[in-house]
Amino acid sequence: MTETSAEGQATTTASNAQPNVEVDTSYENDSSYGDELSSYTASLTSSVLDFRHENGRRYHKYRDGSYLLPNDESENDRMDMLHEIYLMVMHRRLYLAPIKKPQRVIDLATGTGIWAIDFADQHPQAQVIGCDLSPTQPTMVPPNVKFLVDDIESEWAYENDPFDYIHARSLSVSIRDFEKLMNQCYRSVKPGGWVEFQDWNGYPISEDGSLDGTALQRYYQEVYGAFETAGYEVAPGPKLEQWFKDAGFVNIHVEKFVIPYGVWPKDKHLKKVGAWFQAQAEANGFEALAMAALTRYKQWTKEEVIALSSQARADSRSRNIHTLFNFYVVYGQRPEN
Template identity: 80%
Template sequence: MAETTAQDQTIITTNHAPANVEVDTSYEDDSSYGDELSSYTASLTSSVLEYRHENGRRYHKYRDGSYLLPNDESESDRLDMLHELCLMVLHRKLYLAPIKHPQRVIDLATGTGLWAIDFADEHPEAQVIGCDLSPIQPSLVPPNVKFLVDDIESEWAYEKDPFDFVHARYLAGSIKDFGRLVKQCYRSVKPGGWVEFQDFDPYPASLDGSLHGTGLERYHNEVYGAFEEAGYEVRPGPKLEQWFKDAGFVNIHVEKFILPYGIWPKDKHLKTLGAWSQAQAEAGYEAGALAILTRYKNWTKEEVIALASQARADARRRDLHMIYYFYIVYGQRPEH
């Protein structure tokens, strides 16, 4: 852990990512890969309920085109898997910021709403808002939760009724101006309140070079490259610290976690994380690539499916040891 102080900002960085991850050699020799993987993963208006249907998937219609992943049942299932993955990374914690007795909380781009629901159950004294472009949240929720359809990249109207805690999670590839968004969070949180972002650097790596030249590497280069050309930020994780500094936050903490892809690590916890990581990714290969490549790069649906299929096949190779990183950054608005 390294701690530095600059002006009125305290930056505390904790790196949970080991320099090396030991490979489970028994996994590479085991023929029951599929079985083992499965054992690890054992008041809205009618206008916002309209959807765009394209290439066999369903997309949001409100602010059409601003978010390029589907909002159908398959994608909702994947988002729920991501929620579970994040809980496992944090050993069942919903957040790391040292909040106390929150009364008013917002979850940005809440997706299926599981984080907001869990937080409301954990803090019955708090009023929790979950906002998203799509009304895909459940109708049966705790009485202290409400969901709104809203575009978090538009101008906010929360400054006059600020929050004790602002939370956002895995927005990689969906936001064009993270710096502006973090500043909006600063303006909308009370003095002394906290803001926490949890996000990825989703470009994969391999500690042994096994990813090089694979279809999986090509998939990420093609898809993330297209998102970047379209103006989206796909690697927010390592940049969050600077955006928090620029917005004016103090007591900034940075936590970095390693996420394996697949069940190749020998460490039991990393193996479990890798299984869930692979399960959600395999469910999202086509979802993540279809809109961006067909709308912006003139790919056909069949070409995207072929790219996703090759990535999925390579992801199941026993000799491929892929990792990526997950960041949690939180900071406090000064009391005065």
């Protein structure tokens, strides 16, 4: 297995090793990095345009309740910020699989569609499909992109028209049965084709114990406990390799990237990533993740969710709490035969 070093480079390590991230003790003012990404405001022309409004946020209505995060403009802006974070972490790469001139590609749970659009620009010979429960993608897109409203946990119909490459990113807290989804990917990719999942271990860690007992730690315990009650997988990243093996993929490759929370790292690359990650959380990220899960499955009130989110947000700003997340990129190939 490989992981990134403190400088962001991939290095070979044991699968259970933790990154050693040095804390910046100079306390320099590095709280602002970059500008927010431009949000996509146009919606996909579709017959599925009804939405659920709840606790001041907007949610998808097609297959109502299948996905517990909002799909309003505030959330779309935050998702586009996360896209930039993934690019920074992966050194501007959209994918790691060794694909060559793919002709047919699908992006599962495409969200705002930004990955599919970027991929289509890089590969004009490919026909790219982005599918999602919410029709919130832009209409002004490259000619080789189309978006579909679909539930990827339902039965697929792609086996007779398989893909050269299947991509899925950040499906944590979105999928109940990853093993079924992985088997569907195997059946729907061409022999010799590649499947790539990029996903989180949702639970944060701290190498020095500074996260222990904090409101930030309690936030993730409470929120992810609600998602687990609802049947969702909250930490798919470290399990992806085994799911790829069980589905029958070969030539499996695993990389683990470390993403800090805030500007406390000494390493300038990680400091920049951490600043962006904190910025997306500040953009209503705490409430977005927690609101539906806690109010629908743990009977919290809106005010209680806001209070917990406020406490977690305060902890996230502290340079004395050194929070890290692990992000995994795993790809595998369907055998030629």
